Amino acid sequence: MRKRFLFIFLSALLITACATTPVSNRSALILIPKSQEVALGKQSYNQILEKEKESEDEELNRIVQRVAKRITAVSDMPKLDWEVKLIESDQKNAFALPGGKIAIYTGILEVAKNEAGLATVMSHEIAHVIARHGAQRMTQQMLLQGAMLSAGLSMDNSKHRNLILSALGVGVLYGFSLPFSRSHESEADQIGLIYMAKAGYDPHEALNFWQRFSKIKGDNGPPEWASTHPADATRMQGLRGYLSRAKYSYQNLNVKYGLGETFNLDDIKKQDEAKKTPDRPEPVPGVSVETLGP
Ligand SMILES: [Zn+2]
Numbered sequence: 001m002r003k004r005f006l007f008i009f010l011s012a013l014l015i016t017a018c019a020t021t022p023v024s025n026r027s028a029l030i031l032i033p034k035s036q037e038v039a040l041g042k043q044s045y046n047q048i049l050e051k052e053k054e055s056e057d058e059e060l061n062r063i064v065q066r067v068a069k070r071i072t073a074v075s076d077m078p079k080l081d082w083e084v085k086l087i088e089s090d091q092k093n094a095f096a097l098p099g100g101k102i103a104i105y106t107g108i109l110e111v112a113k114n115e116a117g118l119a120t121v122m123s124h125e126i127a128h129v130i131a132r133h134g135a136q137r138m139t140q141q142m143l144l145q146g147a148m149l150s151a152g153l154s155m156d157n158s159k160h161r162n163l164i165l166s167a168l169g170v171g172v173l174y175g176f177s178l179p180f181s182r183s184h185e186s187e188a189d190q191i192g193l194i195y196m197a198k199a200g201y202d203p204h205e206a207l208n209f210w211q212r213f214s215k216i217k218g219d220n221g222p223p224e225w226a227s228t229h230p231a232d233a234t235r236m237q238g239l240r241g242y243l244s245r246a247k248y249s250y251q252n253l254n255v256k257y258g259l260g261e262t263f264n265l266d267d268i269k270k271q272d273e274a275k276k277t278p279d280r281p282e283p284v285p286g287v288s289v290e291t292l293g294p
Contacts, residue, residue, distance in 0.1 A: 019132060021130070021131045021132075021187065021191070022076035022130060022131075022191070023076070023127075023190065023191040023194050023195075024131070024187050024190050024191055026131075026187065028131070028132065028136050029136065029139055030132055030135045030136055030139050031139045031143075032135045032138050032139060034135075037098040037099065037132065037134065037135040037138070038081075038098060038099035038100075039099070040098060040099075040138075041097035041098030041099035041100075041101050041134060042097075042099055042101060044097050044101075045083070045097050045099075045101035045103075048095075048103070049085065049087075049103070052085075052087045052088075052089065052103070053087065053088045053089070054085055054086065054087060054088065055086040055087065055088040055106055056088075057086075057088075057106075059264075060086060060106065060109065060263070061086050063115060063118070063260075063261060063263075064084060064086045064104055064118065064122075065084065066115075067115055067118050067119050067122050067199075067201075067260075068082065068084040068102070068122055068126075070119075070199040070200060070201075070257075071119060071122055071123050071126055071195050071196065071199040072100075072126060073199070074195060074198040074199050075126055075130055075195050076130055077100070077129070077130050080099065080100040080129070081099065081100055082100040082102070082126075083100060083101050083102065084102045084103070084104065084122070085102070085103050085104070086103075086104050086105075086106060087103050087104065087105045087106065088105075088106050089105045089106060089107055090105075090106070090107040091105045091107045091108075092105065092107045092108045092110070092111055092213070092216065093105040093107060093108055094108055094121050094122075094124075094125055095125065096125035096126070096128040096129050096134075097129075097134060098129065098132065098134040098135055099129070100126075100129050101129075102122070102125045102126065102129070104118070104121065104122065104125075108121055109263050110263075111209065111212050111213050111216060112209060112263065113209075113212070113262065113263060114205070114259045114260055114261065114262045114263060115201065115257065115259065115260020115261050115262075116196070116201040116202050116205035116206075116209075116257070116258065116259040116260055117205055117208070117209045117212075117259075118260075118263075119196045119199060119201040119205075119260070120192065120196060120201075120205060120206040120209040120210075121209070123191075123192035123193070123195040123196040123199070124188045124189060124192035125188075125192075126192065126195060127187070127188040127189075127190075127191035127192040127195065128180060128184065128188045130191065131184070131187055131188065131191060133180050133184045133187075133188070136184070137180070182234075185235075186234075186235070186238045189206075189235060189238055189239055189242070190238065190242045192206075193206055193239060193242045193243065193246045194242070194245065194246050194249060196246070197246035197247065197249040197250040198249050198250075198253070200250075200253055200255055200256050200257045201250075201257055201258070201259075201260060202250065202256075202257075202258050202259055203243060203246035203247060203249075203250055204243070204247070205259055206239055207236060207239055207240070207243070210232065210235055210236060210239065211236070214232040
C-alpha cells in the first residue's frame with residue numbers, strides 16, 4: 001500500500017515536472033519550482049556582478065540592449081524579467097543564469113564583429129535560459145545526491161548553497177560559470193538560431209561567428225568558454241542542419257537588419273588596454289565558463 005502510494009506520488013511528480021522545451025520540443029525533467037529557479041539565478045547573478053566591472057561605453061551598451069530586446073521579444077518568454085549586462089573584460093565570454101540574467105563580456109565583441117555576431121551569442125544564452133538548462137542541472141544534482149530539496153531549497157543553508165552553485169555552474173570565486181553539457185549546447189544553438197532569425201538578424205552569420213571563434217581558439221589556446229563546447233565540426237554540422245528552418249523564418253520577416261552595425265574594434269581594444277586589471281585571479285582549467293556558452 002505504501003509502495004503503491006509512493007509510486008503514484010512519484011509518477012505525479014514526474015508528470016508535473018516534465019517540461020517541454022520550446023522550438024526543440026524536447027522534454028526535460030525539472031524538479032525545481034520556477035519561482036525558486038528565478039530567485040537562485042538572480043542571487044548568483046548579483047554575486048558574480050559584484051566582482052565584475054560593467055562597461056560604460058554608451059554606444060556598445062546601446063547596441064547590446066537593442067539586440068537583447070529584439071531577441072527576447074520574439075523568444076518564447078518575452079515577459080521574463082530579462083537583464084543583460086555588458087562586462088568590461090578582454091575575456092571572450094558570456095553566460096546565462098536562470099530567470100533571464102545574462103552577461104556579455106566586451107572581449108567577445110571582437111569575435112562577434114557585428115550585431116548579427118552578437119545576436120548569435122546573445123540568442124544562444126537566451127536559449128539556455130528558456131530551455132531551463134540551469135534548472136535541469138540542479139535537478140540532476142539533486143537526484144544524484146538523493147536530495148529532495150525542492151521544498152525549501154535556499155541559499156541561506158550552506159549545504160544547499162554549494163549544491164545550487166555547483167549546479168548552476170557558478171564558480172563564485174572566479175566569477176565564471178561551468179559549461180553546459182553537449183546536448184544542452186546543441187539545443188541552445190538550435191533554439192538560438194531560430195530566435196536570431198526571428199529577431200531580424202541574418203542567421204547565416206552564426207556559422208561565420210563560430211568559424212571566427214574557432215580560429216581564435218587556435219591562436220591563444222582555447223578561451224574557457226569554448227574549450228568545453230562541442231567540437232567545432234559537430235557544432236557547425238548541427239547549425240547547418242537548423243539553418244534552413246531559420247532562413248525560412250528570416251525570409252518571411254518584414255523588417256530585417258542583416259548583419260546590423262559593425263563594432264568599432266579599435267575602441268574596444270584601447271579600452272581594454274587602458275583598464276586591464278592585473279590582480280584578477282586566473283581561471284582554473286576546467287572550472288571555467290559558459291563564458292560564452294559557455
Ligand atoms: Zn552555451
